[in-house]
Structure formats: C-alpha cells, structure tokens
Amino acid sequence: MVKLEDLSAEIQTFCQERDWGQFHSPKNLAMALSVEASELLEVFMWLTPEQSQALTQEQRAAAKDELGDVMMCLLNLAHRLGIDPLQAAADKLEKTKEKYPVEKAKGLAKKYHEL
Ligand SMILES: [Mg+2]
Known part of the structure; x- marks a missing residue:
C-alpha cells in the first residue's frame, strides 16, 4: 500500500528531476487538475448509467489512469499551497x-x- 506522504514526496522528486517546478504555479496546477478531471469524465462520456457501472477492462484501465493523474495533480497542488x-x-x-x-x-x- 502506497502512503500518501510518500507518493507526494515522489511526485516532488519527479518534478525536481525534470525542472518542472517552474511551470507549477498554483494556477497552472489547478488548471491541470481540472483538465485531468475532464479526462476522467471523457471515459464515461456517452455511456448509459448502467454501462458506467459495468466498465470494460479497457475503460476501467483508462479510468484508473485518469484517477492517477487527478491524484498526482491534487497532491502537487496541495504541496504547493502547503495544505x-x-x-x-x-x-x-x-x-x-x-x-x-x-x-x-x-x-x-x-x-x-x-x-
Ligand atoms: Mg490524463
């Protein structure tokens, strides 16, 4: 099981290694969070409520990826804001x-x- 603080620290290391912190203002991270949340929505777009409760393996994998993106953006933003x-x-x-x-x-x- 991954611990939240370990994941947050790993995200910071990932960004530092790539010198991406210069792009990660709270404004940009909030925007990125919204974009990733929209990418999660895209997985469910046009599905019926019933289909959304019985995702295919591919759809579930896509949802997992986007949930991961949302979580990474959220943790990065929270870190930047000291929250x-x-x-x-x-x-x-x-x-x-x-x-x-x-x-x-x-x-x-x-x-x-x-x-
Ligand atoms: Mg994404």
Whole structure:
C-alpha cells in the first residue's frame, strides 16, 4: 500500500528531476487538475448509467489512469499551497455534514439551500 506522504514526496522528486517546478504555479496546477478531471469524465462520456457501472477492462484501465493523474495533480497542488489534502478533506466532510444533516438530506439529491 502506497502512503500518501510518500507518493507526494515522489511526485516532488519527479518534478525536481525534470525542472518542472517552474511551470507549477498554483494556477497552472489547478488548471491541470481540472483538465485531468475532464479526462476522467471523457471515459464515461456517452455511456448509459448502467454501462458506467459495468466498465470494460479497457475503460476501467483508462479510468484508473485518469484517477492517477487527478491524484498526482491534487497532491502537487496541495504541496504547493502547503495544505494537507487529507486534513482538507476531513475538515470539508465535517462542514458538509453540517450543511446536509441526515434528518434533512437522507435520500435526497438536493443542494443544502433546498433542504
Ligand atoms: Mg490524463
């Protein structure tokens, strides 16, 4: 099992070895994250909901690759911003729990202001 901090450090080494840090402003990394997320979407584009739940081996491999790209961009951006991505997710989950209390949100796909 790969540890998140080890992966993040390996990404930094990868970028340093290639002198790519000069291109990795937070703005560029945020844009790259969005592009990679879109590449993940492309795997599912035009599939029915049922097809998206039963991907072919090739589709699943493509989704795995793009998830990897998304994760690498996210970790690189978090590193650049000095943000612990796991803590950020944990903090955001707590905020989201407050916005979507179980008694109001259970079984509904509505925005918090519509509850
Ligand atoms: Mg990609």
